[in-house]
Amino acid sequence: MFRFSKPLFVFALFFGSTVAIAFENYSGVGRAATPAEVKAWDIDVRPDFKGLPKGSGNVERGNELFEEKCASCHGSFGESNEVFTPLAGGTTKDDIKTGNVKGLSSGELPQRTTFTKVATISTVFDYVQRAMPWTSPKSLKPDEVYAILAYLLNLQEIVPADFVLSDKNIADVQKLLPNRNGMTTDHGLWPGAPAKKGGIGNGGKPDTANKACMKNCKPEVLIGSTLPEYARTAHGELADQYRSFGPVRGTRTLGPEAAKKAANAGTLELATKSGCMACHGMKSKIVGPGYSEVVARYQGQTDAESRLIAKVKAGGQGVWGSIPMPPNAHVKDEDITTLVKWILNGSK
Amino acid sequence: MGEINKQPGRLRAAPENFLSEAQIKDVAAGRRDFLRKSLFAAGAAGAALAAPKVVRAAEGDPNILENPPWTTSLGQPVATNPYGMPSKYESQLLRRESPGLARVGGASVSFCPLQGLFGIITPSGLHFERHHQGWHDIDPSKHRLMVNGSDDSLLKKAKVYTLDELMRLPSVSRIHFIECGANTGLEWGNVAVPTVQYTHGMISCSEFTGVPLKVLLEDCGVDYKKARYVLAEGADGSSMTRTIPMEMVESGEVFVAYGQNGEMLRPENGYPLRLVVPGVQGVSWVKWLRRIEVGDKPYATKDEAVHYIDLLPSGQHRQYSSIQEAKSVITTPSGGQTLLDKGFYNVSGLAWSGRGRIKQVDVSFDGGINWQTARLEGPVQNKALTRFNISWVWDGSPAILQSRAMDETGFVQPTYGQLRKVRGTKSIYHNNAIQSWKVIESGEVSNVQVL
Known part of the structure; x- marks a missing residue:
């Protein structure tokens, strides 16, 4: 406070909490960011391509990179639904013309992919650059991001196979996205200024208008849907998800057969927690073999269990191709035994 | 109701007080042989202890x-547990995942019980x-918060703050709810999950303490005339980003x-x-916050x-939908529970609105x-969970329980019929229908859905 002149001090006392705080009032707090620091962290790319790094990449290079860094989760053609929802597919040549993905309204689309939704290619550039690949985010150089985007755009038949995507032409490509006209901000769920004042949305006007009726509000009760039988037990034993005392009890939902299933679900959870499911599918190969493939290979071998336990522990290479299985020192021995037994029992 | 009838502390005339349900049925049916046998066995096994109890x-x-x-007997001394934990009898209420919702734990949800x-x-x-x-446990001595502008003209000086510095600044403490935009998203089309943990468990409410963002932006000399948006960015692998209105x-x-x-x-x-x-929906409450950009x-x-x-029925998607509109749910009794008996119950639940009280x-x-x-448990706070209670005597006949919130703007929580009429069934986000x-x-x- 010694730096303030007296009149300013009085002013601050009176209006302390509401007055706009002058620049550098909090003496000794914070410091200027260096240009290198800002450059290191400020990597965002906006729809007007502010923040876009210079660079370029072609479809072919993108294909190589995608196979190497992305396909284990997304499938070779961005079509896989195994780990994440699909990236590519679901749009037509006509959608590229209109800028509205028809399948979204016609109901013909079995599942939305990234390209059936996204209206701005800047979004995909920004996200791949900041968050991909899944296990080593921010490791891609700008040219690699351009190449991977070029490959995805080619998969979506937005650009030809010999296309080179660059900071020079990415804005033109954005104008070809199949769902570029598919976003609306005409709603009441934006908490800032409305569109008519330079912001977004309709100024908070809700789209439903229920009334707080108190008596005889309707002639009858229409039930739209009840809990399906399979869903009653899909979340395990509900009796164990509430206290053993109190005004109610958790409903006992599992019989002995279902309890066994739940125990197996517990093992699946253990497999997920231990990181197994990132590379192995239940049936088919992701990076490593699917569990039913493992069972088929080791069928009838009496030492299968001990051999697999050793393999899971120490890792291995060669049996299923060139990609090595990493050692799993972080998984407890007893858990490895549980997991191997579960896999050999059909992982059901 | 089977085992649920075994409520402790209730006195029933002998022999029911120490017999199981099955044994009581046997007695009622005239089969008393086992009684003599079991009493004899009890006596033989530990005559001095068991007999007086009976x-x-x-x-x-x-x-x-x-x-x-x-x-x-003597209990345990202080600081036996330097960081106290719940009773060993409280093992059932846990964060849980909904099977099949996500395939990768690092990009998933666990629901609040x-x-x-x-x-x-x-x-x-x-x-x-x-x-x-995925989440990390970040070393606070290595964590930094940067404030910069998308353009140099929007901010006089880009700055970096450490935790040491942020914690010196004037702080506020406020109670607010945080709800994921996808809370109740599983139920847009039809009933899908059995309990309130899975229908509504992507909500929590805490007292948070920290520094108003305006203090930092003004410390950096923000130009409010030009800078009308804020980008918040996390320090995790995804470096999650969201746009916030100035x-x-x-x-x-x-x-x-x-x-x-x-x-x-x-x-x-x-x-x-x-x-x-x-x-505003939880995704905007950027975690492991490392950078604020004004734009x-x-x-x-x-x-x-x-x-x-x-997604709307027209095929258009609503973008920048952020506010969590008024919503409520009864938590006791709720799906997947069984009432102990006929008689009195305190029906209790939660209500909240992203537009105020x-x-x-x-x-x-x-x-x-x-x-x-219903009675509201006060003080009712701005954009916080509000607990409501109401008395109910259950006469043993079928009933359908619902709660309906109204916020200070006069907005009333919609029915499923009203919500689907304007938004269809594939919206995923912002389902605030009456449960x-x-x-x-x-x-x-x-769990049922009433239209």
């Missing part, structure tokens, strides 16, 4: 007549989780929090720093251009034909 049970509850060990919680504050260890690329920053509502329920944030909730954006345009980040967009909550026991106003729980004669409560 005899005295008729006089009253043995838990009263005979002092238990905790009343007749609302079915057994009281009041409005969520125990920090039970706060729901939603991570986009109006909410200027009002002083948005703050950079380090405290949660009296202690530091939990790692799963953004330790050591997260953004608090009251009334003159919205950013259309992945989580506002590919996800967190609401809850003004009124009405409860129906007949599927929405007639309604009664219904059906009670049948057995006392079992289940």
Whole structure:
């Protein structure tokens, strides 16, 4: 406070909490960011391509990179639904013309992919650059991001196979996205200024208008849907998800057969927690073999269990191709035994 | 109701007081042989101990007549548990995943067990989780918060703050709910999950402590005329980003929090720093906050251009949908529970609105034909959970329980019919429809949707 002149001090006392705080009032707090620091962290790319790094990449290079860094989760053609929802597919040549993905309204689309939704290619550039690949985010150089985007755009038949995507032409490509006209901000769920004042949305006007009726509000009760039988037990034993005392009890939902299933679900959870499911599918190969493939290979071998336990522990290479299985020192021995037994029992 | 009838502390005339349900049935059917046998066995096994208990049970509850060990022995000293944990009997209420919802734990959700919680504050260890690329326990001495502008003209000086510095600044402590935009998203089309943990468990409420973001922006010399948007960015692998309107920053509502329920944030909730954006869906409350950029345009980040967009029947997606509108749910009794018996119950639940305070909550026991106003447990706070209670005597006949919130703007929580009429069934996000729980004669409560 010694730096303030007296009149300013009085002013601050009176209006302390509401007055706009002058620049550098909090003496000794914070410091200027260096240009290198800002450059290191400020990597965002906006729809007007502010923040876009210079660079370029072609479809072919993108294909190589995608196979190497992305396909284990997304499938070779961005079509896989195994780990994440699909990236590519679901749009037509006509959608590229209109800028509205028809399948979204016609109901013909079995599942939305990234390209059936996204209206701005800047979004995909920004996200791949900041968050991909899944296990080593921010490791891609700008040219690699351009190449991977070029490959995805080619998969979506937005650009030809010999296309080179660059900071020079990415804005033109954005104008070809199949769902570029598919976003609306005409709603009441934006908490800032409305569109008519330079912001977004309709100024908070809700789209439903229920009334707080108190008596005889309707002639009858229409039930739209009840809990399906399979869903009653899909979340395990509900009796164990509430206290053993109190005004109610958790409903006992599992019989002995279902309890066994739940125990197996517990093992699946253990497999997920231990990181197994990132590379192995239940049936088919992701990076490593699917569990039913493992069972088929080791069928009838009496030492299968001990051999697999050793393999899971120490890792291995060669049996299923060139990609090595990493050692799993972080998984407890007893858990490895549980997991191997579960896999050999059909992982059901 | 089977085993549920075994309520402790209830006195019944001998021999029921010490017989199982099956044995009582046997007695009623005239099969008394086993009684003699079991009494004989009890006597033989431990005559001195077992026999008096059986005899005295008729006089009253043995838990009263005979002092238990905790009343007749020395307990444990202070600081036995330097960080206290819940009782060993409280092992059931846990964060849980919904099977099949996500295939990768690092990009999944764990739901808060609302079915057994009281009041409005969520125990920090039970706060729901939603991570986009896994969570880390970040070393606070290495964490930095940078404030910069998308353009040099929007901010006089880009700055860097350490935790040491942020914690020197004037702080606020406020209670707010945080709800994932996809809460109740599983139920847009039809009933899909059995309990309130899975229907509504992507909500929690805490007292957060931190520094209003406007303090930092003004410390950096923000130009409010030009900078109308803020981009918040996390320090995790996904470096999650969301656009926040400057109006909410200027009002002083948005703050950079380090405290949660009296202690530091939990790692799963953004330790050591997260953004608090009251009334707005959880994805905007960026965890592990490392950077704030002020800008003159919205950013259309992945989580506002590919996800967190609401599909309408027209095929259009609503973009930048952020506010969590008024909503409520009865937590006791709720789906997947069974009532103990006929008679009196305190029906209890939660209500909240992203547009301000809850003004009124009405409860129906007949599927929405007639309604009664519930008691609100005060003080009712701005953009916080509000606990409501109402008395009910269950006569053993079927019932459908609903709650309906009204906020201070006069907005009334919609029915499923009203919501689907304007938004269809594939929106995923922002489902704030009235929840219904059906009670049948057995006392079992289940999830149903009333249109």
